[in-house]
Amino acid sequence: MTVKIMRQREWAFPPAPARREVLTATPAEPTDAPPLLFVPGFNHGAWAFAEHWLEHAVERGFPAYAMSLRGHGESGPSPGADLRAYVHDVTQVAAGLPRQAVLVGHGASALVVAMALARYPARAAVLVSPVFGGVRAAFSTLFRAPLVAAPAIVGRPLRPRRGHLFSRDLPIADGSRYAARLGGASARAQWQLVAHSAPEDPVGTPPVLVVGSPDDRVVGRAALTAVARRYGGAPLLFPGMGHDLMLDAGWKEPIDAILDWLDKIDQ
Numbered sequence: 001m002t003v004k005i006m007r008q009r010e011w012a013f014p015p016a017p018a019r020r021e022v023l024t025a026t027p028a029e030p031t032d033a034p035p036l037l038f039v040p041g042f043n044h045g046a047w048a049f050a051e052h053w054l055e056h057a058v059e060r061g062f063p064a065y066a067m068s069l070r071g072h073g074e075s076g077p078s079p080g081a082d083l084r085a086y087v088h089d090v091t092q093v094a095a096g097l098p099r100q101a102v103l104v105g106h107g108a109s110a111l112v113v114a115m116a117l118a119r120y121p122a123r124a125a126v127l128v129s130p131v132f133g134g135v136r137a138a139f140s141t142l143f144r145a146p147l148v149a150a151p152a153i154v155g156r157p158l159r160p161r162r163g164h165l166f167s168r169d170l171p172i173a174d175g176s177r178y179a180a181r182l183g184g185a186s187a188r189a190q191w192q193l194v195a196h197s198a199p200e201d202p203v204g205t206p207p208v209l210v211v212g213s214p215d216d217r218v219v220g221r222a223a224l225t226a227v228a229r230r231y232g233g234a235p236l237l238f239p240g241m242g243h244d245l246m247l248d249a250g251w252k253e254p255i256d257a258i259l260d261w262l263d264k265i266d267q
Helices: 008-012 053-059 083-095 108-116 135-144 146-154 172-180 187-194 221-230 252-265
Strands: 021-025 036-039 064-068 102-106 124-128 208-212
Touching: 021 053, 036 053, 036 083, 036 108, 053 064, 053 252, 064 083, 083 102, 083 108, 083 187, 102 108, 108 124, 108 187, 124 252, 208 221, 208 252
Parallel strands: 036 064, 036 102, 102 124, 124 208
Antiparallel strands: 021 064
C-alpha cells in the first residue's frame, strides 16, 4: 500500500472555503460508540439522513452527524465544485468531530468518502448504494436508467425521478416530497464521476462495508459486488429496496444492519 504524505497541489491550491451544513444528534447519556458522519449523495442534502437514520443511530447509542456537501442542502453555493472540493468538505467535517469517526457515504458520495479515506484515518466506512463511476459503470447506468446517467455524461444537471430512487412500497406522497427536495451537484463533479482515477488506498486498514439493493435502478448488483471486492468483502443486499435506502419504505432494516456490524467490529 502506498500513501501519499505530501499533496503539493492541495497545499498550493486548496479548495475555496465554503459554508457547510452539519446536523447533529447525540445520545442523552455518554457513550463510547464512535461518531457517525453521514454524507448524502449528489442532489441530496443532510435532510436525507435526518429523516430517519440520524435519530435511529442515536437511539442505538451512536453520536450521529449528517452534512451537506457544498452546493447541496443548506451548505453554501459552489457551482464550480469538483470531487476534490467535496472530499475536502468531508475530511474537514470529520476532523472536527470529537472522536475518530465512521464515514457513511451514499450514492456518488460513497466515492467521495472512499477518496476521503486516503486523507482521514476513519474508524470504519460504510458505502451505501455506491456510485463509483468510471466509463463502464456510466454506460451500465445509462442502460438501466438513461434519464439519470445521460445528463452527467453530457454535462447537464442530474434529474433523478422518484422511480429511480425508491421502491413501489414507499407511499407516492412521500416519494414526491423527497424528490421535490433534490438539488443538484456541479456539472464538473458530475463529469468527474465518468472520468476519474480509482480512489487511493485508505489510511490504515479501516473495515469497509458495502450496502445496497439488487433492485437498485441506478447501481447494478455487479457494480455493488465490484466495490465490495475492492475492500475485501461482499455487499450486504436488501432486495426490494431502491437507491435511497435511508428514505425508502424499509429504511430501518439497512441502518440496523449497519449498526449491528459496527457493534461487532468494536468488540
